[in-house]
Amino acid sequence: MIRIAGLGLVALLLAACSGQTETAGAAQAVGAAGAPGTATVPGVPAATVAFEGGDQLSPKDPIVVKASGGTLQAVTVTNPQTGNGVKGDLSPDKTTWTSTDHLRYGSTYQVAATAVNQAGAATEQRGEVHTIKPSGVATPALFQSASGDFGVGLIIGLKFDHDIADKAAVEKSFKVTSSPAQDGGWYWVGKREVHFRPKEYWKAGSTVKLETTTFGMPIGGGVYGGQDVSATYKIHDSWIAKADGKTHQIKAYHNGQLVKTAPTSMGKTANTPPRGPTPTFNGTHTVLGKEDHKIMDSCSYGVCEGDPGYYKAPENWNVRISNDGEYLHENLKTVGVQGSDNVSNGCLNMNTENAKWFFDTFNVGDVVEVTNSGGPQLAINNGHGDWAISWSAWQAGSALHG
Known part of the structure; x- marks a missing residue:
């Protein structure tokens, strides 16, 4: 008024x-x-x-x-x-x-x-x-902060604190630019979360900028856009690890060149007590974070003290690749079968030297491709399972193309 x-x-x-x-x-x-x-x-x-x-x-x-x-x-x-x-x-x-x-x-x-x-x-x-007084203000937060640099598998995006009714209008207000230019698109994970990835992995050395212009926009149901956010991401050299559950080997490639091969033991597929099969998820994972020393506690995914298969053990050189407790890490108890059998609870076990090498070399956004694990496909909400989605299906997940 x-x-x-x-x-x-x-x-x-x-x-x-x-x-x-x-x-x-x-x-x-x-x-x-x-x-x-x-x-x-x-x-x-x-x-x-x-x-x-x-x-x-x-x-x-x-x-x-x-x-x-x-x-x-x-x-x-x-x-x-x-x-x-x-x-x-x-x-x-x-x-x-x-x-x-x-x-x-x-x-x-x-x-x-x-x-x-x-x-x-x-x-x-x-x-x-x-000025207008909306029924609600939907404020975005960055799915991935922009501190440091990142691997070629980086997934960026936004999380809102309100449901988005008009996803198409909101998506139009986003802007992603990359240098060099790369084809990419948005995918709505739910009513509040939307991810962006290129068709292929980011090119090494890229600079990627995400900006929103949602502030002041009506986005459905009397809700308006909140404070805008922006971030610039630097993409470092390409580091891609390929882990094969049949060969029990994990190979690391730097800018396309093989630089490391290490034996590993993935999650077991046999129906052995007390928990039965615990296979590693198939599909493209990306590094989510690292901890040099960590207490691995099965209660973090629902198997707690007193339950069959409960464990709590210190582990070293931990590179996390999913939200479901999957890591590349040292495990001295499985060294004897690393390279020949899959016996872990889902992680990729290695000896001290190899685990330390991956810990020192791989960082957030670097890629770990898992094949032949005998497990289900990594889901989009289980870390960065976005790369498991085909490009055509990814495009269909856009509010502008779906």
């Missing part, structure tokens, strides 16, 4: 802006304000001031003040709810003032503007601008 006192009409001119911030302290003024009211000079029309646009302003759009028959001498815009002022820019001809600070949802802004005519007579205009 807009209320006005003095001369002119009140409205709001729409233009793009994002975020939700104000400048602490007093509102910005342009020039020195004249006396309140209107001063007249015979034969010279008084200047008029208008706040142009419409009712219930979106906070992504600026407050615009215009003078006719003169120039703006002073403009102040204040949010009395926060005590903050709003900065803005004056046009070169001094007839238009446009706010540059980000506005807030559900706020009232008090606007005071003074214009002078050709004779120097002042006209002051005061009014209020009200």
Whole structure:
């Protein structure tokens, strides 16, 4: 709602802006304000001031003040709810003032503007601008923070704190750019989470930037977009490990060249007590994190003390590749069968030297491709199982193409 006192009409001119911030302290003024009211000079029309646009302003759009028959001498815009002022820019001809600070949802802004005519007579205009008050604000968070650099299997994306009703509109507000350019697409994992990946692994040395422009957008059900986020990801050299459950070998490739082969023991497929089969998931995994020393506790996936198959043991040189407790790590108890049999609880066991080499070499986003494990396909919500989805199925997961 807009209320006005003095001369002119009140409205709001729409233009793009994002975020939700104000400048602490007093509102910005342009020039020195004249006396309140209107001063007249015979034969010279008084200047008029208008706040142009419409009712219930979106906070992504600026407050615009215009003078006719003169120039703006002073403009102040204040949010009395926060005590903050709003900065803005004056046009070169001094007839238009446009706010540059980000506005807030559900706020009232008090606007005071003074214009002078050709004779120097002042006209002051005061009014209020009200921004929309949504039923909810859906704020995105990065699926993967941008600290450090990453492997060619990196999956990026967003998680919202509200359900997204209009996924297509929201998806259109996302922007991903890569250098060099690579074909990629979005895939909705649920009502709140969306992932992005290229058709093939990222090219080594790439720079990838993710930006949102959802702030101020209606996204369905009376919900509007929250504060925008952005991140830039650096992709390092290609490191891809290929683990084969039949050969019981894991091979590491650096930029396509084989540099390491190590025997391993994957998850057992035999129905042996007390837990039965615990095969490693098939499919492309990516490194999610690393811990040099860790207590492996089966209770982390539901097999707790007193249950058949419960274990709690210290393990070294742990490279995590799924959310379901799969790691590449040292296991001295299985050294005798590494390279010949799969006996683990799902992890890829190695001896100390080989486990330490993978721990030192592989980092977040690097790839571990598991084949012939006898296990089910790695799911998209079990770490970064995104690469297990065919490109055609991935494209169908977009709100714009599905």
